[in-house]
Amino acid sequence: MTPRHPDRDQIRIESVLSALGSRVRLDAVRVLDAGGEHNCGSLLGILGVTAKSTMTHHWRVLRESGVIRQRPSGRENLLSLRREDLDARYPGLLDAVLTGALRDDTDDAATSPAPARR
């Protein structure tokens, strides 16, 4: 069964912002921004997340807000970013968010103790 997705004109900005307003969901979107479809398992591996059940909730939030598309494939779901829809509806938003996340990373790296190097 294909899960429910909002059409492009049903997407609302407060739902998109709320969906992106979580570190793990934002990280998932950053991975998906590379393009193409990811299965949940590979995405969890990239994110370093082991709690698959928690992520089921996060995928739903991202899907119901219109940020990602979930496509059933065998026993899995394939996930992709709805970049075209988001860019058409909210020009510049996703780019500003992704650039902002990078900016935070830079600041976090500058303030965190450097990892020991061998």
Place this chain on the structure above:
Amino acid sequence: MTPRHPDRDQIRIESVLSALGSRVRLDAVRVLDAGGEHNCGSLLGILGVTAKSTMTHHWRVLRESGVIRQRPSGRENLLSLRREDLDARYPGLLDAVLTGALRDDTDDAATSPAPARR
């Protein structure tokens, strides 16, 4: 007592997005974007919100994420948008969000039944 505000470099994008990811908070930010300081009472009036206690929570979310500044003045707090900080840290983000909210309004107006006019 002046409530706690994050410094500009302590602001994090997921907190900003989460703070903006609520209709009433986003509406408040849209009002504050006109500039200057608003007291809570006048802002509630503009927003058509009567539940002052609920809004206390919303002001805190907006303040702690770095979106607004709260300045005590007598028995009230004056609220203002931290646009300079947000624009410096996340260029284009706030403009994309506010433009997006306008876009939603246009779509909502187009799909809602027209109010009776006399």
